[in-house]
Amino acid sequence: MMQFLAKAGLATLLAAGTVAGAVAPASAQVDVYIGNGRPPPPPGYYRPPPPDYYRPPPRPRGCDPRLAEDIARDYGFRRARVVDVTPRRVVVTGWTRRGADEISFGNVRGCPVLR
Numbered sequence: 001m002m003q004f005l006a007k008a009g010l011a012t013l014l015a016a017g018t019v020a021g022a023v024a025p026a027s028a029q030v031d032v033y034i035g036n037g038r039p040p041p042p043p044g045y046y047r048p049p050p051p052d053y054y055r056p057p058p059r060p061r062g063c064d065p066r067l068a069e070d071i072a073r074d075y076g077f078r079r080a081r082v083v084d085v086t087p088r089r090v091v092v093t094g095w096t097r098r099g100a101d102e103i104s105f106g107n108v109r110g111c112p113v114l115r
Helices: 003-028 065-074
Strands: 078-085 089-096 099-106
Touching: 065 078, 065 089, 065 099
Parallel strands: none
Antiparallel strands: 078 089, 089 099
């Protein structure tokens, strides 16, 4: 009788261990949400955009160096490159028919020629 009780107790322990082992992974995969089925968004998710979000980016002030090089090429400069940019002017050097030369542009929008 004692062997029967020992075997029955061992069988009960094995069955309980199997059931507990099968229930734990299955319960870890169950998520319960009340509402639309999604978790709530993190804090700050619905934050309004900054005040200048819809404003276009500011246009650069002054003469763009690439524009100055392009204008110098239009004036006949070859291998034109910007060598100096100050608050008042942009200096571009290059080669013309007469040799090395430089041209100055005003550092305002549109790059007017100062020569």
